[in-house]
Amino acid sequence: MSEEREMITGIEVPIYLKYHFTAGEATARFLSQVRQGKLVGQRCPSCNNVYLPPRGSCAACGVATTEEVEVADKCTVESFTIVYIPIPGNPIQPPYVIANLIPDGANISFIHLLSECDNDTVHRGQRVQAVWKPQEEWDYAMDNIRYFKPLDEPDVPSESIGKVPVTGWEV
Amino acid sequence: MANLAAVVGIGQTKYQTRRGDVSIAGLLREAAVKALEDAGLGFDDIDAVIIGKAPDMFEGVVMPEIYLTDALGANGKPMLRVHTAGSVGGSTALVAASHVQSGTFKRVLTVTFEKQSESNAMWALSSPHPFSPHLNAGAGGYFAPIIREYMRRSGAPYDVGIKVATKDRLHGARNPLAHLQLPDITMAKVEESPMLWDPIRFLESCPSSDGACAMVIADASLVSESPKPPAWIRGVAMRSEPTMYAGREEVSPQAGRDCAADVYAQAGITNPRKDFDCAEVYVPFSWYEPMWLENLGFAEEGKGWKLTMEGATSLDENGDIPWNCSGGVLSSNPIGASGMIRFAEAARQVRGDAGAHQVEGARTALGHAYGGGAQFFAMWVVSADKG
Numbered sequence: 276m277s278e279e280r281e282m283i284t285g286i287e288v289p290i291y292l293k294y295h296f297t298a299g300e301a302t303a304r305f306l307s308q309v310r311q312g313k314l315v316g317q318r319c320p321s322c323n324n325v326y327l328p329p330r331g332s333c334a335a336c337g338v339a340t341t342e343e344v345e346v347a348d349k350c351t352v353e354s355f356t357i358v359y360i361p362i363p364g365n366p367i368q369p370p371y372v373i374a375n376l377i378p379d380g381a382n383i384s385f386i387h388l389l390s391e392c393d394n395d396t397v398h399r400g401q402r403v404q405a406v407w408k409p410q411e412e413w414d415y416a417m418d419n420i421r422y423f424k425p426l427d428e429p430d431v432p433s434e435s436i437g438k439v440p441v442t443g444w445e446v
Numbered sequence: 447m448a449n450l451a452a453v454v455g456i457g458q459t460k461y462q463t464r465r466g467d468v469s470i471a472g473l474l475r476e477a478a479v480k481a482l483e484d485a486g487l488g489f490d491d492i493d494a495v496i497i498g499k500a501p502d503m504f505e506g507v508v509m510p511e512i513y514l515t516d517a518l519g520a521n522g523k524p525m526l527r528v529h530t531a532g533s534v535g536g537s538t539a540l541v542a543a544s545h546v547q548s549g550t551f552k553r554v555l556t557v558t559f560e561k562q563s564e565s566n567a568m569w570a571l572s573s574p575h576p577f578s579p580h581l582n583a584g585a586g587g588y589f590a591p592i593i594r595e596y597m598r599r600s601g602a603p604y605d606v607g608i609k610v611a612t613k614d615r616l617h618g619a620r621n622p623l624a625h626l627q628l629p630d631i632t633m634a635k636v637e638e639s640p641m642l643w644d645p646i647r648f649l650e651s652c653p654s655s656d657g658a659c660a661m662v663i664a665d666a667s668l669v670s671e672s673p674k675p676p677a678w679i680r681g682v683a684m685r686s687e688p689t690m691y692a693g694r695e696e697v698s699p700q701a702g703r704d705c706a707a708d709v710y711a712q713a714g715i716t717n718p719r720k721d722f723d724c725a726e727v728y729v730p731f732s733w734y735e736p737m738w739l740e741n742l743g744f745a746e747e748g749k750g751w752k753l754t755m756e757g758a759t760s761l762d763e764n765g766d767i768p769w770n771c772s773g774g775v776l777s778s779n780p781i782g783a784s785g786m787i788r789f790a791e792a793a794r795q796v797r798g799d800a801g802a803h804q805v806e807g808a809r810t811a812l813g814h815a816y817g818g819g820a821q822f823f824a825m826w827v828v829s830a831d832k833g
């Protein structure tokens with residue numbers, strides 16, 4: 276009983292990889308404060324922009340940053356996309372919104388998830404706030420923030436995005 | 447002053463979803479042998495081999511250069527690997543060219559590749575880091591918000607990306623090596639395709655391809671030893687910038703503008719739309735055509751989309767400045783090779799050897815690649831004229 280078999284042209288070889296992330300001074304400092312539920316960036320001594328997460332330097336000015344500045348967990352949407360594509364191993368169910376968010380008191384965006392929102396009405400200038408995990412689950416990770424949700428506050432006009440003070444947005 | 451160098455041989459595999467019939471080494475050798483045949487040369491005529499590919503995790507095979515030495519005839523010769531994310535195909539060509547222009551070597555074989563079917567690039571690009579939430583959004587998730595910002599600033603109509611996607615696939619249908627063969631594509635079909643990363647639809651995105659591209663670059667003194675017309679390398683430039691800094695211009699990165707200004711100055715290009723006969727530009731998502739039209743100075747800021755919509759970049763509409771006649775990255779995307787394919791296709795045009803996607807009488811062309819968070823740029827200007 277000889278069955279016709281297809282020629283084997285490849286085999287599956289899984290790789291299992293664990294790696295140790297060495298954060299460096301600025302990121303280690305940032306992550307240790309995220310663990311306390313605080314977002315702490317660094318101010319550039321030359322251009323005064325506040326970086327979050329801090330990188331220990333301002334790449335625009337080419338200088339080291341050391342002054343720490345706590346920023347708010349309220350943010351403004353700079354831009355966003357709605358992700359529909361399923362990606363292997365992704366625990367988040369599409370469609371979901373990821374947004375470039377600029378925290379009050381900072382001058383550069385980071386990306387995070389937006390939820391408890393109507394995907395079709397998400398927009399630039401929209402005000403949002405962090406929804407944190409329960410404190411007992413906090414770790415050295417930005418995932419301590421589960422997602423951001425819309426705030427009932429007036430939009431920030433385009434020209435003021437990235438310039439909102441840490442005290443918040445007031446018209 | 448650098449020595450003059452030229453492309454004297456080009457070899458490409460047929461791009462497709464999966465090449466199950468060859469190993470990575472076999473795939474590269476296929477492109478290399480074709481390039482040598484095109485140049486009328488053998489492995490013995492080559493002084494050094496320079497290869498490039500995207501991150502190792504894209505295939506799951508680490509350090510492929512180690513076992514590619516024999517497949518590429520590099521026994522007893524220098525071999526090195528270049529890596530600059532998605533622009534690597536372009537920067538590999540430039541590293542190869544610079545070794546000839548400097549007089550270090552007389553003839554260099556350069557090969558780039560990706561065998562995307564062997565792993566999952568989307569997964570490889572979504573590895574977790576503690577300083578950022580793990581969002582699994584891939585490259586489209588990174589570029590979609592930047593595209594959205596371009597749309598807002600320029601006020602471009604929603605269907606510019608749809609037009610690019612259609613145009614590049616019609617170009618690709620003229621190129622038998624292109625992965626996607628969609629001669630019947632229409633703007634309606636692109637518009638109806640599923641949204642992946644709003645505003646990027648399925649048909650506005652590049653495919654995942656297996657393939658390799660190779661070139662032989664020779665010193666001017668040896669160009670006559672190859673039978674076909676050379677593509678003279680008239681300008682070469684690379685620029686980089688950090689991914690993140692306050693006030694970074696993400697829609698039209700400074701590194702791209704500086705790189706273009708440098709390469710144009712070397713080649714005497716003052717009006718890119720007029721001085722080039724065509725361009726092969728790295729457009730992995732449709733909207734990057736109007737964005738790069740502006741970044742590269744083919745159109746004023748905010749007006750790139752008008753060239754696209756007028757048909758200026760379309761072969762089928764007899765546009766004055768056809769972009770991506772080969773079908774571009776939107777038709778074939780073996781990531782590590784994609785930049786070099788742009789450079790090689792620009793060279794094919796000025797050699798008059800581009801088959802059914804030839805721009806009639808093309809003398810001067812731009813090859814362009816970008817990579818990372820639109821932070822690495824590589825460009826060359828090739829010409830039928832020695833200058």
Ligand SMILES: [Zn+2]
Nearest residue numbers: 319322333336
């Ligand atoms: Zn600064």
